[in-house]
Amino acid sequence: MQKYVALIVLGFGVVAASWLNLDVKDVAAQTSTRIAVFDPQGRLKLPTDYRKWVFVGAPLTPNGLNGGSAGFPEYHNVYIQEKNVDAYLKNGVFPEGTVIIKELTRVLNPTFPDGSTTEPSGRGYFNGVFNGIDATVKNSKKFAGTNGWGFFTFGHHPEPYDGYAAEAPATQCASCHIANVAKTDMTWIQFYPMLLNKEPKPNVK
Numbered sequence: 390m391q392k393y394v395a396l397i398v399l400g401f402g403v404v405a406a407s408w409l410n411l412d413v414k415d416v417a418a419q420t421s422t423r424i425a426v427f428d429p430q431g432r433l434k435l436p437t438d439y440r441k442w443v444f445v446g447a448p449l450t451p452n453g454l455n456g457g458s459a460g461f462p463e464y465h466n467v468y469i470q471e472k473n474v475d476a477y478l479k480n481g482v483f484p485e486g487t488v489i490i491k492e493l494t495r496v497l498n499p500t501f502p503d504g505s506t507t508e509p510s511g512r513g514y515f516n517g518v519f520n521g522i523d524a525t526v527k528n529s530k531k532f533a534g535t536n537g538w539g540f541f542t543f544g545h546h547p548e549p550y551d552g553y554a555a556e557a558p559a560t561q562c563a564s565c566h567i568a569n570v571a572k573t574d575m576t577w578i579q580f581y582p583m584l585l586n587k588e589p590k591p592n593v594k
Contacts, residue, residue, distance in 0.1 A: 425526045425528070430555070431555070432553040433524060433526060433541045433554050433555075434552065435522070435550060435552055435553065436488055439468045439490040440468065440492075442469055442490070443474045443583075444468055445468070445469055445584060446465075446467055446580055446583075447465060447467065448464070448580045449465070449496070449514055451496050451505075453499065453501070453503035453505070454503060454504065461493065462496070462504075463495050463521070464495075466492045467489065467491050467580075468490040469483075469487070470488070472484075473487040473488075474584070477574070481574070485527055485529060486526075486528065487526070488525070489524065489525045489576065490524050491522070491523045491525075492522045493519070493520045493521040493545070494516045494517055494518065494519055496514050496516075497515040497517035498515075518547060519547060521543075521544055522543045522544065523543070524542075524543070525538050525562075525575070525576075527575075534559065535559050535563035535567070536563070536575050537575070538566070540561070541554040541555070541557060542554055563575075
């Protein structure tokens with residue numbers, strides 16, 4: 390009888406261990422998920438859930454203030470994962486594997502020559518429809534020729550965006566970043582106040 394009881398207890402132990410091992414594997418899979426995923430042709434897969442990342446800022450260069458033909462006349466809504474924002478605030482550089490998303494939104498209903506409009510809050514500029522998305526990926530080995538960052542565009546048009554994007558030529562994006570913001574890890578941090586606050590202090594009243 391004791392032999393059978395021992396076998397039953399052992400069986401439950403094996404099942405429990407299997408469940409525990411499965412849970413550990415599931416957690417490991419979730420925490421090790423790569424944001425930057427490339428296909429065999431080296432094209433970047435459009436990340437998901439990026440709108441749930443940290444929103445760091447939204448520069449705006451409307452047509453009305455750029456002779457009617459701005460290169461990017463939309464808001465540039467920029468998102469970075471929280472852990473990578475924290476790393477930059479601590480170290481002044483982004484970790485390997487960092488992905489920065491820039492999603493464009495048109496200016497809402499421009500009615501004045503400068504592209505502004507009047508809404509209940511007053512005259513100004515307001516976010517309209519989505520109109521394109523770009524990404525930059527930090528990988529010092531893969532993108533050694535462009536200061537460790539690769540640049541990608543998934544379409545400059547309304548949704549849906551392309552599912553994959555090839556690396557943009559260096560002359561298209563990287564050269565401008567190298568010439569102007571190489572000292573700040575290839576990122577226009579001057580446009581994003583929260584990235585200027587290294588080692589932020591708690592707000593004590």
